[in-house]
Amino acid sequence: MIRNYFKVAWRNLWKNKLFSIINILGLGLAIPFALLSLMQVQSAYEYDNFHPYPDRTYRIITDVTDNVGGKIKYALSPQTVAEQLKQDYPSIEKAIFVVREFGWELNNRIKTLDVNSIYVEPAFFDVFGFKLASGTAPVEPNSLVLTEEKALAFFGTTEAVGKVLTHPGYGDFTVTGVLKPYKRNTHLRSDVMVSMATYNKFSKDTALTSLNGFTYVLLKPTANKANLDAALTAVAAKINTKSIVNATKENLTFREQAITSVAPDFDDLRGNSYVESILDLAVNFGFALALLLLAGFNYVNLTLARSLSRAKEVGVRKVAGALRHQLVGQFICEAVLVALLSLALGFIVLKLMEQFSYVNWFTWKVDNQFVLWGTFIIFSIFIGALAGAIPARILSRFQPAKVLKGTIAPSTFGRMGLRNSLVVIQFVASSCFIFVMATFYNQFRYMATDNDNFNRKHIYNVSVKGDYRLLQQDLTANKNIERIGLVSTAFGGTTAQAAIKKNKQEQNKEASYYAANAEFISNMQLQFIAGNNLPASNGDSVSNFVVVNEQLLTTLGLGTPQEAVGKTILLNNDREVIINGVVKNFCYYIYQFATNPLVLQYNPSQFHLLSIKTKTEVDDAVFKSEIAAVWKKYHPHEELAFSNYQKEMYDRYFPGRDMKFMGMFCVVVLIIALMGLLGIVTYHTEKRVKEIGIRKVMGASVPVIVKELSKSFVKLIIIAAGIGLPVGYAICYFFISLFAYSPGVNLLMLCILFCCIFSIALITIAYKAIYAAIANPVKSLRTE
Amino acid sequence: MLLELKNMFKWVTVGGNRIFLLKDINLQVQEGEFISIMGPSGSGKSTLLNVIGMLDGFDEGEYNFLHESVHKLKExxxxxxxxxxxxxxxxxxxxxxxxxxxxxxxxxxxxQDVKSSERKAMVADMLDRFNIVGKKDLFPSQLSGGQQQLVGIARALIAKPKLILADEPTGNLNSRQGEEIMELFTQLNKEGVTIIQVTHSEKNAAYAGRTIHLLDGRIEKHINN
Structure with missing residues (x-):
């Protein structure tokens, strides 16, 4: 029986290729997003499954009860727990402490990269499955190991042992080892693992009960959980008595968590970074499900719109003795077949998505393929059954006597108003979505290519250490070079800070500080609104003249730019400097933030970068080799650190992968909306086939009929436009206002986009309407 | 007796008025009979056939089929x-x-949940009997009207029914094909299958043992051929 169902289903799909393609495409485009979130769920359960002693490794988590009885659960614990467990309890083989610190960035003079960091003890590498590819674990203060990926990013090679990276606050770090690539699905995910000695050196928070990090224990093979529980109770009691003495009123209790059940987080623990809570997973899945629901709704709509062609079959089968549940089974089989085909397509789409838009905040791989495919298939069958159930119920209701007499209309579900509003909602949602994406694209493009704030064109940055003068002089001989500027760091990255005030009596204010020379300012083409550039200088001493931005005048209350020129301010409490020029406010840091006060000062000891402006467009490789030749003379043992500023900024600001992913999502949402429209138009034209026939016999021309048929749908689309454009504009405006520097919402672009959506919708309508209008009326009017 | 209709009425209500489709139908059909139903368009022939075939209900009266009271049965x-x-x-x-x-x-x-092997045998028999073995893998659209109707009849017969209901079985066929179908019906009837057919053609009606003439939903006359 089932075989027969599938056979008929397959032939039906084959016979109505267009509809099958539309249905399979619609579901097949929505399914990958659901698959992706299924993968997230599965991978959440496959967290931290690569450690050597999964059955004896535990994380200690803390419940904090305050004096009024409120309880907060933390994933963290105090540093002392590990120390005590290690010293006093024989059942514990190892106890280690790990601290995660956010907001790290490291630079190798040329490149500054954000890195994800944890502090670890040497024993960390015994307890967990992180292996070193080369070098040793970090032990000494200011030493670290890093991942191969970051080693490549910083040094272009994985042979990074012994090299130095600089942290803006903690100084230079020696790389003692490089990690083997490890599975991303671990809550200990990090780019660099820094020695705990570093943490102990810089940390100021030594309070006994501060929850600074994570404690892990490795039990002895002979010990059991009860030993650990007892130890934890004892430790908690000790800490709590001490803390009462210290007058903190909090009461700590510790619990253990097997390392394999750290994720997903059902407890909603605080400080539980890189572990997805069950709620996050649900929300994520909800989005995918909503998309799938829209696609499923279209399946229902389209299937019912075509119900007439199935009616006869239902009649004949009923006459042949089919019971209703058997017919329901058949139609559900058909939907399941569509869903399974969609799964096949969806999987291909998923692979393509992975290939072409590797978005790294998703997990694209799971360990257990068996479970994965099991869930995929069960899920598809479920979706198919769900989408098939409504049409199946309705189609199987046909009365054979009526069907075989030919006196029925295509069936439907819900009220017309409901389905019309669903189509409008689909269009409003998809156009808003597309608007927002386009606006973001616009913003990212602006950030990636902008030359209004400071000039990036024809600029090459060369990182220098120590004495740069000979190199600088030699380079001036290059005929391509127009000007060589000197600066501490390039615009667009992190800035150094300086304290400024009008005079000694006042409070210090914070300002961004760049050591720069006059040529650098010319290179950046900053706009002076008063005064002049820094005086040209080649000396070794710090100059007393500075260039500042407008914001600094506002912050310090120095009056108009013209008045401010020539006034003095106090820099870093000790040096009086004279304002030589005022530049317009511009974005030199992050586009989201409003401008800070800015000071540019000639300060040769802090110059780390040559900002070279070429006269015209030059070939990167050729130019680099020219520079490298000169560089080699002065630094025979060191690699030249060279970058094309324009490209570097583009790479930094343009999130190509994310944009691609979101773009794909846009297309899918739009296609689904179009299918919804197609379904409803098909339903209407099929219902009016007879009317159209009569109109034609009466002498109506094709264009008149097309107009008649399209009228109500065009109205729907216009309503969607009426809602979508203003709502979309408002949403875009909100998002763009998160950026202090932006090109604004491009209304023209939104209108053009909407026209595109509108015309695609029109083509969809016209296609169906023309098809119906040119049909031969004799056929539709013949009754047998 | 195979079936019996007693004082059967069927109507639809249009604009508050009852329009009778079947009016006081009394009919007894014995096993092995061959009956033709005739009458002008709209006289209720097909409705009567659908009611007998239990595809359609009725509003008043009794219907007994092999001593089961159809009007009391559930769907x-x-x-x-x-x-x-x-x-x-x-x-x-x-x-x-x-x-x-x-x-x-x-x-x-x-x-009817017949086993696969049995099904195979039964269908093969039927194909054999109607001489369409060579056409078994063709789709309906690849057959002529007469051949399609043969398949239709084969399908009706496959489950070995006691009663065949035929609604103008020759209406879409040319006269030669029509004759063949009627010969086939006569043959089946001889083998013991009861047949009730609706027809417009006097000639086809004459194949049956008796003819019922309907007019405006009521039985006008019985004629034994």
């Missing part, structure tokens, strides 16, 4: 009854376009 039991005892033949053949000749004939057996 499901009724379906059980007709799928066991009744076969339908239609003017437009009503074959399922997506199925081959073989599968079309097989369909009723699927719904």
């Amino acid at each position: 499901k039991q009724r379906a059980q009854l007709y799928k066991q005892y009744i076969g339908f033949v239609f003017q437009q053949y009503h074959l399922i376009d997506e199925l081959t000749v073989y599968e079309n004939i097989e369909t009723p057996l699927l719904y």
Whole structure:
């Protein structure tokens, strides 16, 4: 029986290729997003499954009860727990402490990269499955190991042992080892693992009960959980008595968590970074499900719109003795077949998505393929059954006597108003979505290519250490070079800070500080609104003249730019400097933030970068080799650190992968909306086939009929436009206002986009309407 | 007695007025009979046939089929009854376009949970009998009207029904094909199958043992041929 169902289903799909393609495409485009979130769920359960002693490794988590009885659960614990467990309890083989610190960035003079960091003890590498590819674990203060990926990013090679990276606050770090690539699905995910000695050196928070990090224990093979529980109770009691003495009123209790059940987080623990809570997973899945629901709704709509062609079959089968549940089974089989085909397509789409838009905040791989495919298939069958159930119920209701007499209309579900509003909602949602994406694209493009704030064109940055003068002089001989500027760091990255005030009596204010020379300012083409550039200088001493931005005048209350020129301010409490020029406010840091006060000062000891402006467009490789030749003379043992500023900024600001992913999502949402429209138009034209026939016999021309048929749908689309454009504009405006520097919402672009959506919708309508209008009326009017 | 209709009425209400489709029908059909139903368009021939075939209900009266009171049965039991005892033949053949000749004939057996091996034998017999073995893998659209109707009849007969209901079985066929179908019906009747057919043609009606003339939903006259 089932075989027969599938056979008929397959032939039906084959016979109505267009509809099958539309249905399979619609579901097949929505399914990958659901698959992706299924993968997230599965991978959440496959967290931290690569450690050597999964059955004896535990994380200690803390419940904090305050004096009024409120309880907060933390994933963290105090540093002392590990120390005590290690010293006093024989059942514990190892106890280690790990601290995660956010907001790290490291630079190798040329490149500054954000890195994800944890502090670890040497024993960390015994307890967990992180292996070193080369070098040793970090032990000494200011030493670290890093991942191969970051080693490549910083040094272009994985042979990074012994090299130095600089942290803006903690100084230079020696790389003692490089990690083997490890599975991303671990809550200990990090780019660099820094020695705990570093943490102990810089940390100021030594309070006994501060929850600074994570404690892990490795039990002895002979010990059991009860030993650990007892130890934890004892430790908690000790800490709590001490803390009462210290007058903190909090009461700590510790619990253990097997390392394999750290994720997903059902407890909603605080400080539980890189572990997805069950709620996050649900929300994520909800989005995918909503998309799938829209696609499923279209399946229902389209299937019912075509119900007439199935009616006869239902009649004949009923006459042949089919019971209703058997017919329901058949139609559900058909939907399941569509869903399974969609799964096949969806999987291909998923692979393509992975290939072409590797978005790294998703997990694209799971360990257990068996479970994965099991869930995929069960899920598809479920979706198919769900989408098939409504049409199946309705189609199987046909009365054979009526069907075989030919006196029925295509069936439907819900009220017309409901389905019309669903189509409008689909269009409003998809156009808003597309608007927002386009606006973001616009913003990212602006950030990636902008030359209004400071000039990036024809600029090459060369990182220098120590004495740069000979190199600088030699380079001036290059005929391509127009000007060589000197600066501490390039615009667009992190800035150094300086304290400024009008005079000694006042409070210090914070300002961004760049050591720069006059040529650098010319290179950046900053706009002076008063005064002049820094005086040209080649000396070794710090100059007393500075260039500042407008914001600094506002912050310090120095009056108009013209008045401010020539006034003095106090820099870093000790040096009086004279304002030589005022530049317009511009974005030199992050586009989201409003401008800070800015000071540019000639300060040769802090110059780390040559900002070279070429006269015209030059070939990167050729130019680099020219520079490298000169560089080699002065630094025979060191690699030249060279970058094309324009490209570097583009790479930094343009999130190509994310944009691609979101773009794909846009297309899918739009296609689904179009299918919804197609379904409803098909339903209407099929219902009016007879009317159209009569109109034609009466002498109506094709264009008149097309107009008649399209009228109500065009109205729907216009309503969607009426809602979508203003709502979309408002949403875009909100998002763009998160950026202090932006090109604004491009209304023209939104209108053009909407026209595109509108015309695609029109083509969809016209296609169906023309098809119906040119049909031969004799056929539709013949009754047998 | 195979079936009996007693004082049967069927009506629809249009604008508050009852329009009778069937009016006081009394009819007894013995096993092995061959009956023709005639009458002008709209006289209720097809309605009567559908009611007898349990595809349509009625509003008043009694219907007994093999001593079961059809009007008292539930939908499901009724379906059980007709799928066991009744076969339908239609003017437009009503074959399922997506199925081959073989599968079309097989369909009723699927719904009666006949075993696969048995099904095979039964369908093969039927194909043999109607001389359409060579066409078993063709789809309906690849057959002529006469051949399609043959398949239709084969499908009606496959489950070995006691009663065949035929709604203008020759209406879409040319006269030679029509004659062949009527010969076939006569043959089946001789083998003991009861047949009730609706027809417009005097000539076809004459194949039957008796003819019932309907007019405006009531039986006008019985004629024994």
